[in-house]
Amino acid sequence: MRKRGDVYRRLARHLDDLPAGFPPTKSGVELRILRTLFNEDEAKLALRLSVLPESPESVARRAGLSASEAARKLEAMARKGLIYRLEDEKSGLRYSANQFVIGIWEFQVNRLRPELIRDMEEYLPTLITDSPWKKTPQLRTVPVMESLPVRHEILAHENAEDMLRGQDRFLAAPCICRRERTMMGQGCDKPEEACLIMGRAVDYYDRNGMGRVISREEALAMIRRAGEAELVLQPSNAKKIANICMCCGCCGVLRTIKSHPRPAEFVSSPFRATLRQDACSDCGTCLERCPMGALTRRNGQGIELDSVRCIGCGLCVLTCPTRSLTLVRKPEAEQRDVPPTLRHTYVTMARRRGGLKFIKLVRSLFRSALRV
Ligand code: SF4
Ligand code: SF4
Ligand code: SF4
Missing domain, CATH: 1.10.10.10 (Winged helix-like DNA-binding domain superfamily/Winged helix DNA-binding domain)
Structure with a gap:
């Protein structure tokens, strides 16, 4: 037996x-x-x-x-x-x-x-x-809208608003990471409704009572609020996406990769921040905004950016009063391929394992x- x-x-x-x-x-x-x-x-x-x-x-x-x-x-x-x-x-x-x-x-x-x-x-x-996440992440990181560099250089699958085109159904779901942290007395003040679900997955979420069906305009508003609310935009790792997570420090994935010395290696992100130290007023705003601890204050020598910690979320760019921080595209060799669909992503994950x-x-x- x-x-x-x-x-x-x-x-x-x-x-x-x-x-x-x-x-x-x-x-x-x-x-x-x-x-x-x-x-x-x-x-x-x-x-x-x-x-x-x-x-x-x-x-x-x-x-x-x-x-x-x-x-x-x-x-x-x-x-x-x-x-x-x-x-x-x-x-x-x-x-x-x-x-x-x-x-x-x-x-x-x-x-x-x-x-x-x-x-x-x-x-x-x-x-x-130990999972295939490092080799093939299931989520990508894309910049919050207002931090995007020169608009014409951005591909459709790198722009959260463009990713919504071609999608016809939307659902706003509660973020499990935030709910977990709240239940354990470590919650934050971010909105709990932070997972945007699209396409066929809407039926599953809706039937299971995991969120509410919303209009395209409401979906766009959720994305546009992300920068102000200090949320990292993380769509599915595919050109045709099924969801966009809007993550904060409660996020299990972000917390885990932050504990590694080189978080950038865990994310698929085409951009990273650069800092013009000569323009920086040392106001310290970016230190609070960066979810990866990529920006630190050197002993009496201003702000320092550690690019191996930068996941290209753009949150620091948005509020830098002197425009010392900008996003730049990584060299081609450092950019990961984005699979056309999630099916391709999963086949790639299995192959790489x-x-x-x-x-x-x-x-x-x-x-x-x-x-x-
Ligand atoms: S990945 Fe991000 S948005 Fe999704 S459940 Fe976790 S924190 Fe929430
Ligand atoms: S430095 Fe931090 S806040 Fe700025 S883009 Fe990189 S990870 Fe995001
Ligand atoms: S927000 Fe801008 S000006 Fe302020 S410390 Fe950071 S880089 Fe410098």
Whole structure:
């Protein structure tokens, strides 16, 4: 007979085989998180899903369930954010595996508990550092609108407003990082509604009660407020985006990369700040604005910018009274390629994690396609 923990270990490996990974720890905190989120039945059913969306009938055959039982269980799991649901008129409801981050974790925004938050805090450094994030981040950083350098040099996928063109549905969702920090008594004064969701993902969020559908004008207003509210714009790492996060110091990703000596290596950002020390009045405003601690005051010698800490968010540029800070494009060799779609991003992530992970991803897609 299998030990109770076995299904969770298998689920952990299953999640680790997905492009974004779910790296193991010595402490086993990741298994504790899975036990809190999934009951054993749910864990077993999650093991039956791949990244390819399937109908309940198709999953039922593999899971030894009736179609109606599979439909009921899959929908209940989707409502808990444990698996993903796609719906369209042609194919009806279909379900697929969720990656842990960005995915299962963010979808727990309405199910947070202090123990779960503490476990996630413990897991976060491993999750960001040992996962494929450094090689292929899931989010990019783009400058807040007013800090953009000369407008005609900016590509459409580098301009948050341009990224909204071609999108027809928008939803404002609460930021899980901010909610976590608030629940732990470490919250900030930033607006909680800080995740802008677009396109087909709107259905999932809306059906799960994770936000409110908004108009294009409201979506644009959210983006335009980011600079003033000291929020870093982080869209999906693709030219066709699915979301824009507006992150502050509560952000688990930003907090983790800030603790590294070279945060710039963890982000995909085409720009970085430059400082004209001769023009700087030493007012100190930028020291407060920079989310990465890239700007510091040297002993009696004015302000210094450490470019390996700069993620090109533009927040310092916006409020520098002497225009000593500007954003410049990085040399081409230092700019990362931006994949055309998120599907390309995930395939790239799997490929960069090494042959075995890539083969497992392809095999899982193939198996699902054959419905075995
Ligand atoms: S990534 Fe940023 S916006 Fe998204 S949940 Fe975390 S802090 Fe909030
Ligand atoms: S120096 Fe800091 S605030 Fe300025 S662009 Fe870089 S990371 Fe952003
Ligand atoms: S905000 Fe501008 S003027 Fe003030 S210290 Fe920073 S660089 Fe200097």
